[in-house]
Amino acid sequence: MQSVNFYLEEYRPKPLSFDTRFATLLFIILLILFIASGIIQSTQLTKLKQINQTKKQELATLQEKIISMQKELANRRKVDSIDDLLASKQNSLNSYRKILSQVGNPKQQKHTNYSLILQQLSEQPANSIWLTEIKINQQSLSLQGSSTESTAIPIYIDQLKEAATLKRHFDELKVERDHNNGSLINFSLMNGRLSHEE
Structure with missing residues (x-):
């Protein structure tokens, strides 16, 4: 059996030597790694610059849109204000027109024309009859009066019904002798309405 002596010089480990x-x-390896790292960092920096430039352009575009929208909103507010003013003026104008139309066409007014009714009553022939009280309520007419002849009262009522301008039909008639003067007959005609209202 062969034995090996590791204590011999040839078997001892030799120290590393850097030639x-x-x-x-x-050095070449380190230089390559340094260059590669510089290239990578330069590429990343270029990309970051491009991204930053793109973001700046987008921000500028967004700011322009905001300014444009602000101007458009201001114009719309002006237009709305003008529209409101025009609508208010139009309403006022319509109100004035209604007032003028009512003034210019009194026949179209809904209220009772008292002077016309009084004129119509004065035009009716009333022999032995005189009116002591006249009440006008919207389209209703009530009369109170006196007469020296009892037969004159129904004739006067028929005249009111058949009058071309008045045409009144009364719902109630009251006739009584005057308490202070027995020669007079008092009468009351209540709720006289126009014939077309029946």
Whole structure:
């Protein structure tokens, strides 16, 4: 059996030695890594610059849109204000027109024309009859009067019904002798309405 003596010089481990070739190789490797790192960082920086430029352009475009929208909103507010003013003026104008139309066409007014009714009553022939009280309520007419002849009262009522301008029909008639003067007959005609209202 063969034995090996590891204590011999040839079997002892030799220390590492750095020669010129190893140093050159190491330098080249480090240089390559440095260049590669610089290229990567430069690429990333270029990309970041491009992204930053793009964001700046987008921000500028957004600011222009905001300014444009603000101007448009201001114009709309002006238009709305003008429209409101025009609507208010139009309403006022319509109100004035209604008032003028009512003034210019009194026949179209809904209220009772008292002077016309009084004129119509004065035009009726009333022999032995005189009116002591006249009440006008919207389209209703009530009369109170006196007469010296009892037969004159129904004739006067028929005249009111058949009058071309008045045409009144009364719902109630009251006739009584005057308490202070027995020669007079008092009468009351209540709720005289126009014939077309029946």
